[in-house]
Amino acid sequence: MSRPPLPTPRSAGAVQLALLLVGSCMPVLGAVLLSPVLPRMEEEFASVGGAEILVPVVLTLPALFIALGAPFAGVIADRFDRKRLLIGTMVAYSVFGTAPLYLDSLHAILVSRALVGVCEAAIMTCCTTLIADYWTGRRRIRYLGVQTLVTTVSATLFFALGGALGANGWRTVFWLYLVAALVALPMARFLWQPEQPAHEDGQPVPARRLAVPVLVTVVGGLVFYTLIVQLSYVLDEAGVSDSAAIGGITALMSLATAIGAGLFAKATWFGLRPLLVAEFALSGLGLLLVGGAASVPVVVAGAALTGFGTGLLLPTLLTWAVDGLSFAQRGSGTGVWTSALFLGEFLSPLAVGGLAAAAGLGGALGIVGGACLALALLVAVLLRGASGQHAEVFGRAAA
Missing domain, CATH: 1.20.1250.20 (MFS general substrate transporter like domains)
Incomplete structure (x- = not known):
């Protein structure tokens, strides 16, 4: 039969x-x-x-x-x-x-x-x-x-x-x-x-492997949300009070974020570590420009630079976290990553507000920008072998 x-x-x-x-x-x-x-x-x-x-x-x-x-x-x-x-x-x-x-x-x-x-x-x-x-x-x-x-x-x-x-x-x-x-x-x-593969039943989530991507994602969420919340206040201090103008500049930043996200798939060929270094460096430089800007065009340029950097950053962090997780681990791993991202977003206005109370809004954005540059250097040092561990997704080995 x-x-x-x-x-x-x-x-x-x-x-x-x-x-x-x-x-x-x-x-x-x-x-x-x-x-x-x-x-x-x-x-x-x-x-x-x-x-x-x-x-x-x-x-x-x-x-x-x-x-x-x-x-x-x-x-x-x-x-x-x-x-x-x-x-x-x-x-x-x-x-x-x-x-x-x-x-x-x-x-x-x-x-x-x-x-x-x-x-x-x-x-x-x-x-x-x-x-x-x-x-x-x-x-x-x-x-x-x-x-x-x-x-x-x-x-x-x-x-x-x-x-x-x-x-x-x-x-x-x-x-x-x-x-x-x-x-x-x-x-x-x-x-x-x-359908879950039978050999994956009961596999625990690799907490140690997820720890670094999740911690970096908290910072990434904070950076991503910083100008979404603060840009209108910066523009108001720069003399831009018209709602339509503020909306247009905010839309320009969102467009830059979308362009960065759209280029992510092609950018993975550079590898995980170079991507993270570039993304945090771009975001940090943009925040420094916005925080120290003496004119509206510089604010716009800094906002666009930060938007582009964070547009690349979020899918990089997500792929870094979920890459290599089995079917039985993927939901839990994605949930932890999502939690980290939104925790960073929730903390962003609190952190920037606290810094602004001490150093002014421009100074607060400068501090966050400087922290991004410091994190870019830290990533460059600590993730020397990470691209090799994720060769199927990040790096030219995927070819």
Whole structure:
């Protein structure tokens, strides 16, 4: 009796990539969509004690809960089912994201924003893990770079949408969270849970190998978020008060970030250590230019340089962390990396604010820029053998 034929392995294509990229934009939507309407929210809740502090926290609280929740989301993704976790949290994201449409309590809105962050932790972890599951080699690193590019471009789009919708009232922007529930429908149809190889069952996450990439990622997240938060203040001090001009310069920085992310796949031929050194050096030089600028054109040039550097940096850090992880380890490893990135982003305004209180905003940016240059030198010394360890992805050995 002949054996039945083995099932043909599924092959992921453009549909799966598009769905995972759209899912990856959900945490970005939560991070920037509300920024233009924060002043109106503060007016609405002016009678609430501490509103001047609590309203901005509405914007930043999800990032903290992404940092706290992503490692747990990664463990769940590894032990159970990535697809079901992704779809379930996409729907929950819409429920909690639209809650401020009918909530009248600022404290209740803060609770809903914390739950949004928990959902975002699972969504980002699952989308990134499934990209690494569905593709290998050069296509995997190309799509991880595309993920950074798309999320960067979407940040500019969501910022503009937030401003346009906010003209009709600050609650209007929360309707956009329904997009996640709509995207969950084709996800349920076109995504699948990859099969785990039997020989990989129960493999622990290599904590020692992940430690250095994760620590560097915390710094990378801090650097990446520095000008996203501070650039408008720098421009205001430089005499640029027009919102359209500030928005245009911010968009230019986002474009430079997208260009850097788009070049990532080709840049991997230089190797891990040279890439990290160049990325931190470019980001540091850009921050030094912005911090010490005497004119607006220099600020713009420095912002573009930093944006380009961080656009290359984020996919480099992600690929460095997940490269070599098995299927059974990939969700947990990606969750830890996601946690490190958003922890750095959450700490960024706190760190720069503390430094600015002592040295002024320009001095604070100069200190962060100098720290980037110091880290570039440290990476050059400490990672001498790292490119060889990741030869399949970083370096000309991949050819």
